[in-house]
Amino acid sequence: MYRRRFAAVTALALITASTSPVVAHAASGPTTYYVAQVAACTDLGPGTAAEPFCTVQQAASAATVPGDTVKIEVGSYNDEVDITASGTAAAPITFEAATNPTPYSYTVGLSGGLVIKGASYVNVSGVSTTDAQIENSSHVTLSSGELTTKSISTPVVAVTGTSSDVTLSKLLVYGSAIDIDASGTGNAVTSSLLTEYSSPGIIVDGSANAVLTSNTVNGYCGTGISIGDDGNGTASGATIENNVVAEAATSANPSIHGSCSAASAVGLSMQSTADTAGVTADYNSIYPDLSTASSVYDWAGNAYSTPASFEAATGQGAHDSVADPVINAGGSISGESSPLINSANANAPDEQSTDLFDRTRVADPNVAETGAGTAGYDRGALQFVEVLGMYSPSTVATAPSGAAVTVTAYAAKSNWAGATFTYEYDFGDGSKTTSSSLTESHPYTSASTYTVTVTAISDYGATYSTQTSIQILAPVAFSASITSAPTYGTMTDTAVTVHTDWPITSATMKFGDGKTPQDLTLSTSGSTSTDTVYYSYAKPGTYTVSFTVADAGGDQQTITKTITTKGTDFTAYGPTRLLDTRKSLGGTSSQLLHDGSIKLKIAGSGSIPANVTAVALNLTIVNANGGGYIQADTGTDNGTSTVNYNTGPVYSNAVIAQVASDGTVTLRNFGATTAVKLDLIADVTGYFAPTAGSAYDFVTPARLMDTRKGIGTAKAKLAAGKTDVLTVEGVSSLPSSGVTAVSVNITEVNTTGSGYLIAYPDETTLPNSSTVDWNGATTKAAGAIVPVGADGKIDIHNGGGGTAAADVIVDVTGYFTSTGSGDVYVPVTSDRVLDTRKSGPGIAPGTATSLNLTGKDGMPGEFQNGVVGSVFVDGYVLNATVTQTPADGYLLVSGSQTPDGTSTVNWTGVDQTSANIAFTQAQSTSASDGGEDSDVWFYNTATKGHVQTIADVMGYFTAG
Missing domain, CATH: 2.160.20 (Pectate Lyase C-like)
Structure with a gap:
């Protein structure tokens, strides 16, 4: 018993009631009052539907006339509700939820509790409350509610x-x-x-x-x-x-x-x-x-x-x-084995004809009747009624008007054994049919979106409905198209578009590389379906992409598209001389004048294929009568330079030149005056093409040869006409086999006389070419791609005569291999990416400046192919130029701002201009966002004086 608790709550209720606003407008006849938590509610108003009370207690204070009704709208009401007024047997006072509750869901909450005291003929229904106290009252009904x-x-x-x-x-x-x-x-x-x-x-x-x-x-x-x-x-x-x-x-x-x-x-x-x-x-x-x-x-x-x-x-x-x-x-009956089914006394006092949730007492024909009175009454608060279950029907998502559409229903299940079913199909356009079949066909005549409803009807009487939708389209002719484009490295984007008024049943793409075809899931809007496929090939090349699509209407089509990767592999070639204006080699027999140009044929020269996209050349200038520079590109003046020269006997530099669509490289002379003329020599050491060849791997720059110290060869200058053989494979971090070429920086120091070095594969004939030239005492460097002999070695030959001699230094920056994985090369239109002359005095002595190339001038950005950082640049090919030099020094171009003991561009004396090619590994500086930023560092090793630095990018290396 809980009398003490009840008394305390009642006392509190009386205090609360006494402090409620006085209702001066209580009507003399039965009235319906409204309670709602809306902006228009007020406890000082009439309690009408338009101006409802805010609190249930205010309505309880107003509803004092027999027959009064209080309708409570959806909401949670925190006040305790005290009811003290009485109705009559013929006209009770009623409090009810305006919205009937559904099983386990009650829309009106009285969290403050309910107190009915000294009242009679009061009905309260449809509310959820905490604790209900009914004291000294009669003929009170509390029904269809929840109490906690x-x-x-x-x-x-x-x-x-x-x-x-x-x-x-x-x-x-x-x-x-x-x-x-x-x-x-x-x-x-x-x-x-x-x-x-x-x-x-x-x-x-x-x-x-x-x-x-x-x-x-x-x-x-x-x-x-x-x-x-x-x-x-x-x-x-x-x-x-x-x-x-x-x-x-x-x-x-x-x-x-x-x-x-x-x-x-x-x-x-x-x-x-x-x-x-x-x-x-x-x-x-x-x-x-x-x-x-x-x-x-x-x-x-x-x-x-x-x-x-x-x-x-x-x-x-x-x-x-x-x-x-x-x-x-x-508390629900779980199955037909329950002894509660059909076993109640239907004639028991206050037995209800419906259960807790107002479900009719219906006999389960599979269970024997053991109760009394009307059949079908179960014991307890919850009747075991028939409940059906069924999955939503299936049909095509779209179809053209006029076509017969098949709707498939899933077999219904009942918790009553032995149920059989018929199915009503409502097609949403006013048409219905009923059958025992699980499939029905129906033609739609008008384009629209329809809701299809399938209702299972048990022979015991229960029903259950599920729905799906179908979009009926105006008839559209079936068609498919494909566009495909290379992006970065060996990555491609292929977009497909399909027009059809039927759902697509299959869509498959083959990429032409022998790999497993890819099933596509197209996005559909109306009669148009699209998808974009991002794919990375294992090797560069030209591939045929095929797309096959079919729809539910029986249409099918296969279309193809040829695509060539931007990424290329390297093939060592020569060295071979393609151009020498002194000897009429290469299609010209005269010196190159100011603003003159030569279109040097690359594709088709010797065994160089027609699909060549870039070529490794060593350019040598002789007999120049003034200053200027040579630009090697596809024929468009892009403001870059390849070889700088002054009046003098010889200047050289290597270049990875992009090949124009006509298979040529344009060599243009930008002389300081209109009177400048010169002879030009071009030697090829290899080429890049989108065919299987050699991939590239960067290494930590390392010194392979230094005749001053006896590294890699004897400790002695290389004399005129002599050759040093340098082992490459298995040295430093280079692999012991499979190396087809190396990217090196060759520096000649302590020179005497006039001469030149030739770097070429060991065990091959000395070629008619040159890698780096000198005249007198100087220090000079030249980058080059040097093919490697079958024995894993390269030769360094002094082509000078007489007293021509030099100490030779060889630094390796990477290698090409045909046997392992590595990077492909993507040539870009050469562009100037750094020029310190436009931003200040240049790079200070003993310091470095960085250059971030992410997303610049054809380089991959941070977001490619819809994925952050999906394309990583491992390194770049740059032409680095120093000018307005201080005293002797050298510039290091590297993926690290810390000097590694190697050099890129050397100079001797003040106010010099010197250039060299650089194969430079990039430094990732943003590990937190996937490492997409690619930095290159330019380090001035001079002990005094700033140096102005220029950099032109020619391409990049990437793994994919």
């Missing part, structure tokens, strides 16, 4: 005082007990579900003629139903029928309720002999946990464990069951 306890030590519903004829109907109750502790009679609890208790489920104390019918008390801790006497009197004349009492456990939910005594765990308890007078107890299903329950029945001090022994001693319980009720944790 505030405290496990108090009842969730307390009927007290002199209350009589109170009906608690179709309530979903959580937490603690329903307690009828009143001196009045005729109080009833019917069709209610109570779950998770730390106390008896339903308690009747001293209230005669109580009716407890078709309730489910599930998962409680203590006695399921308890009838007893107290100061109010005896609880004689009770009717206890059709109830389900399950799992009288020692603790229904230990985390909430703690522990409870096994001795108190009884299914049905009747306290005294006086309470048993006039009692009817039958058709109940009682299933306690017999491992903890003391008994099934505790009747006037006597314990009984079976219905048979209970009936023999008391005459009650003839139709009771102690079998497993086969219900789930929520």
